[in-house]
Amino acid sequence: MDWYRQTVEGLEVFFRVTPKSSRDAIEGLEMSADGKTRLKARIRAVPEDGKANKAICELVARSAGVSKSSVKLTSGTTSRNKVVLISCDEGEVAIVVAKLFGKSG
Template sequence: MACWRTTADGVEVTVRVTPKGGRDAVDGVTALSDGREVLKVRVRAAPEDGAATKAVIKLVAAAAGVSPSRVALASGATARVKVLRIDGDPDALGAALAAKAGA
């Protein structure tokens, strides 16, 4: 999928976050206005003091089947569109994310 790409030691996934979304969930893959594909996620946490980013990291880690300590924010600390780096086997991570995203 275009919303994540493999790296030497894992994957980088681009997510679009909806904070205060009522529930923590992966809502699939969507396209931004510039054509980029992103993994659409929503979290209950408010975007205050990094709470929403921490919730996104936990949610994406669960979706990928890894511990949150293996997920790091690569860019977008205060933006709705974030890039997360997940350490692990790229093929397994890609398959887990594809299954969770409904691809």
């Protein structure tokens, strides 16, 4: 799948984030104009002072069943297209992917 990539540090997940939403949720896959597939996420936080970035990391941690300290934003601090790194072992990658994708259905 091209909405995530396994790295030596864990799992990179590509998101398209909509801030100022009525709820926090991962809603499924979305293909963007550039042809890339991303997980679509909605968050209630506003995109100011890093609030939306913090909220997406918290949503990912909660959805993936990992600690907040295991999740960090690696790209897209000022963009709706974000890359989130989830620190996990190679054996945990499939479980984390299933949890994230399961939250999107």
